Amino acid sequence: MRASVRRQILIRRAAQQVWQLVGDPTRIPEWFDGIEAATVEGSTRTILTASGMSMPETIVTNDSLQRRFQYRIDTALFREHLSTIDVFDLGDGTSLVSYAVDANPAVMALVIAGAAGAALRHLRDIMEGEG
Amino acid sequence: MGRKILLVTTDQQRYDTLGVNGGLIARTPVVDGLASQGFRYERAVPQSVVCMPSRSTILTGQHPSTHGVWMNGVPLPADAPSVAALLRENGYRTALIGKAHFEPFIDPFMRFTENALAATGTVPAGGEHRGFEHLELATHGSAGQLHYARWLRANHPEAAAMFYPTLDADLEVNSAGGGETGAPQVHVNNVPRDLYHTDWVADRTIAWLDSLNSSDDWFAWMSFPDPHHPWDPPQSEMSRVDWRQVPLPAGYPEDRSKREAILDAKPRHWRMWYDGRLVSNFEAPPKWVPATLTPNQVREVNARNAVECELIDEALGKVICAIAARGWAQDVDVIFTTDHGEFQGDFGLLFKGPYHVESLMRLPLIWRPAPSSRLAPGVVLAPVGLVDLAPTIASIAGIDRPGWMQGTVLAKPGESTHQGVLTEWDSELYGVDVHLRTVSTSEWVCTAYEPGTLYDGSEGELYNLAEDPLQQVNLWDDPARRAERDDLLELLSELSPPERHPRLDLEAPV
Numbered sequence: 001m002r003a004s005v006r007r008q009i010l011i012r013r014a015a016q017q018v019w020q021l022v023g024d025p026t027r028i029p030e031w032f033d034g035i036e037a038a039t040v041e042g043s044t045r046t047i048l049t050a051s052g053m054s055m056p057e058t059i060v061t062n063d064s065l066q067r068r069f070q071y072r073i074d075t076a077l078f079r080e081h082l083s084t085i086d087v088f089d090l091g092d093g094t095s096l097v098s099y100a101v102d103a104n105p106a107v108m109a110l111v112i113a114g115a116a117g118a119a120l121r122h123l124r125d126i127m128e129g130e131g
Numbered sequence: 132m133g134r135k136i137l138l139v140t141t142d143q144q145r146y147d148t149l150g151v152n153g154g155l156i157a158r159t160p161v162v163d164g165l166a167s168q169g170f171r172y173e174r175a176v177p178q179s180v181v182c183m184p185s186r187s188t189i190l191t192g193q194h195p196s197t198h199g200v201w202m203n204g205v206p207l208p209a210d211a212p213s214v215a216a217l218l219r220e221n222g223y224r225t226a227l228i229g230k231a232h233f234e235p236f237i238d239p240f241m242r243f244t245e246n247a248l249a250a251t252g253t254v255p256a257g258g259e260h261r262g263f264e265h266l267e268l269a270t271h272g273s274a275g276q277l278h279y280a281r282w283l284r285a286n287h288p289e290a291a292a293m294f295y296p297t298l299d300a301d302l303e304v305n306s307a308g309g310g311e312t313g314a315p316q317v318h319v320n321n322v323p324r325d326l327y328h329t330d331w332v333a334d335r336t337i338a339w340l341d342s343l344n345s346s347d348d349w350f351a352w353m354s355f356p357d358p359h360h361p362w363d364p365p366q367s368e369m370s371r372v373d374w375r376q377v378p379l380p381a382g383y384p385e386d387r388s389k390r391e392a393i394l395d396a397k398p399r400h401w402r403m404w405y406d407g408r409l410v411s412n413f414e415a416p417p418k419w420v421p422a423t424l425t426p427n428q429v430r431e432v433n434a435r436n437a438v439e440c441e442l443i444d445e446a447l448g449k450v451i452c453a454i455a456a457r458g459w460a461q462d463v464d465v466i467f468t469t470d471h472g473e474f475q476g477d478f479g480l481l482f483k484g485p486y487h488v489e490s491l492m493r494l495p496l497i498w499r500p501a502p503s504s505r506l507a508p509g510v511v512l513a514p515v516g517l518v519d520l521a522p523t524i525a526s527i528a529g530i531d532r533p534g535w536m537q538g539t540v541l542a543k544p545g546e547s548t549h550q551g552v553l554t555e556w557d558s559e560l561y562g563v564d565v566h567l568r569t570v571s572t573s574e575w576v577c578t579a580y581e582p583g584t585l586y587d588g589s590e591g592e593l594y595n596l597a598e599d600p601l602q603q604v605n606l607w608d609d610p611a612r613r614a615e616r617d618d619l620l621e622l623l624s625e626l627s628p629p630e631r632h633p634r635l636d637l638e639a640p641v
Contacts, residue, residue: 001301001417003561007636034240050241051276077239105301106561107237107640114204114638115240 002080003106005113008098009120013127015089018097019067022087022123025059031126032119045071073112080104083112097123133348134501134527135463136218137454138520140189140352141443142182142230142271142359143483144469146175146493148440156377157437161448162467162497167508169465169499170543174514176552176571177471180483180491181414182232182359183207183641184555185470185517190214190233190261192521192536194553199631200233201557203413204639206243207233209261212535214521216262218350218528226265226339229332229354233261235639236275237302246276253278263352267335269328271356272297272363278335279328293322295361299418302640305361306416310435311374314428315419315481317435320363327365328356329439333446337453345458350524353450355443358473360482362435364442371441374427374434382477382490382601385426390479393603398580398590400565401486405479411565411585412558413640415482422479429476436475460502464527466520467497477601485556487569487578487592488602492554498523498541509544514571516552537628551619553626559637570623576602577619593619 011018021027025045029035037048045057060082061070067087081103088096099116103109148154151163151171178188184195187207191198192214200207215225234243241247244260245268253267260266269279273291284291295318299305310317324330336353343349357364384390394402403409407420447467454463472491474480483491496515500506518538525532526540542548556567566581574596582588593609593616594602606612 001561032240034242049239050247051239053239105303107302110204110637110640111237111239111302114235114636115242117636117638118242 001106002102002104003109004100004102005109006098006100007113007117007120008096009124010090010094010096011124011127012094014093015067015087015095018095018123018127019064019087021127022085022097023062023064023067023069025062025069025071031123032115033122034115078103078105078108081108081112083116132346132462133223133529134504135348135459136350136524136527137450137463137465138350138352138524139447139465139467140186140230140354141440141469142354142356143471143473144358144440144495145472145475145490146495148358148436149495151497152495156372156433157440157444159440159444161444161451162495165465165467165499166497168502169497169506169508170511170541171509172496172498172511172515172541174512174571174573175468175494175496175517176492176514176554177494177517178552178554180471180487180554180556181412182470183235186232187211188517189470189520192518192538194518194537194628195555195557196630197537197628199635201555201634202559202637203641204235204637205635206235206638207261208635209244211261212533213262214524214536215350215352216259217525217530217533219259219262219264221528221530222348223528224343224347224349225259225263225351226267226336226349227263227352227354228265228267228336228339229269229328229352230356231266231268231354232270236270236641237639238276241276249276249278249281265339267339269332269356271328271359271361274298279331282331283326287326290322290326293320294318295320295363297361303418304413304416306419310362310431312425312428312431314362314424314432315416316360316362317428317431318361318363319366321366324365324367324442327442329442329446332356333449336450340450340453340457348528350528353447355446357443358436358439362432362439364435364438368438368442369435372434372437374431377430377434377437379426379429380433380476383426383429383479394478396605397592398586400585401478404484409563409585410560411563412484412560415484421481424476424479424481432481433475436473462501462503464501464504465497465499466523467495467499468517468520469494470517485558485565485567487554487556487567487576488594489576489596489600492569492571492576500527506543511542511544511546512573513542513547514549514552514573515541516549518552519548551622551626553623553628568623568627570619570626572619572622575615575619577616577623579620579623591616
């Protein structure tokens, strides 16, 4: 079974400012708790989790005009996976960041989205703490 | 020196699995003995029928709406109030050994302290976690990051491979059957008894107690993962109970048409789960269809459950002997209970879920006060809640009940401290949400269904415990019981606790 789970957060910073961090695939360890390192070669990003798991990912979309980042996790844990991060400009100097996870097995959508929810809170704290 | 406190919890154990509560399968002389020396509770009710919310209630003394752990997979915030922290601030040494489960198990990013701690030791960074200075953690098998699993895999890899895989390849609760009947989550486990988690929890508790000074005041939460499924006790112990001789439970009508008629008279998610048409929560195997459950499968599950209860009883006996050997016997309070119940065949069901009946809500609870307190033993008939444990533990330690605790000190024989006790259920899983609010009184169990995917908020369940102890006849729509129903709904409203805002996120399946 597959599932689709979404988390989102309002950040009191301009979308372009948030995108500068979110849209850089090498900077994910700065805001996603539990990701210790990330390296990018071409369209492949490899992350290292705090549990010591290395996860290769394919970057599907990195569109700075739409401010959309999409990636697939390419491990045996997943039959199918696509995560989509969107940074929406709310037009008042604030932004809405959405992190949507589609996955099979369904449980992994919850696992990734659950961690993503905490990551978004951390992202907000980082961005709003920047002044 | 104050009184020392041993809180013993099991996981998913029914009221009627103890000999002293009328159980006929498992022999539980140690707990029965504690009951004869202390207080035995006839109607102890959990505030949630799944692990994480219920355990969070035990620790915080708050209802799920207030502590915020509204379903499994929602982590208890690290700064949540804790009775262990309260005791530690008052000079107690504190430990939690066994199953904690305030934080999710499935954690590839290792974000949660419970999972991360075992890689570094037993003392958390900063010297404590949720008020516990020492944590050695375990769950239902040999998988995962916790201390027991790591120890078993490192030292006895052959034994680690003998356990039932609690999750399947999809990381869902495994529906694979085994044993002699093919019942789900039943498995022949050839692990030697001394390597099984029940004895490990007792042995590690004794080791921690042995590390203390005689003059220390201490609070030890010894938390056995059993008799929660999987039902895979050491096979060497299975000769204790011949499953073929196990009687079917009174709550299991063997006649299929009768069983299904009972389910049809309940709100529809009961029958939908039974038929395999609905998965509303993560706590039961989604690929298993309860309608396929056979009488022999019920017998085998209950035999294995009984063996697990006997092993717990014997493990507790070892710890009590160790306490006596330290010279503490007169000054130790022992509280024995569990986090929630288990269907064990009632209504043709196994496991648990959004079903507020006594199978899941009537718990074993024994409080054996320290013999030095000279309190007379007895039976408490009035309803009490697990929300009362934290105030009771504080009281034993001589600490005034702090304002954040919502329960009261457990009633003693002849006392009644609650008009009714609240149980909450909230779940959201893959587009299905269910929300129940239940009040249990001495006579009634009344459940209001709040609006969700399946219900519009007008439905409910109402059972009179004297007339219908098996809760097979739903009186919710009976005009003759309308006045009682209205009174109970008013009581339910009065009991509703303050809700945590904003609502905490679901961060993992379990």
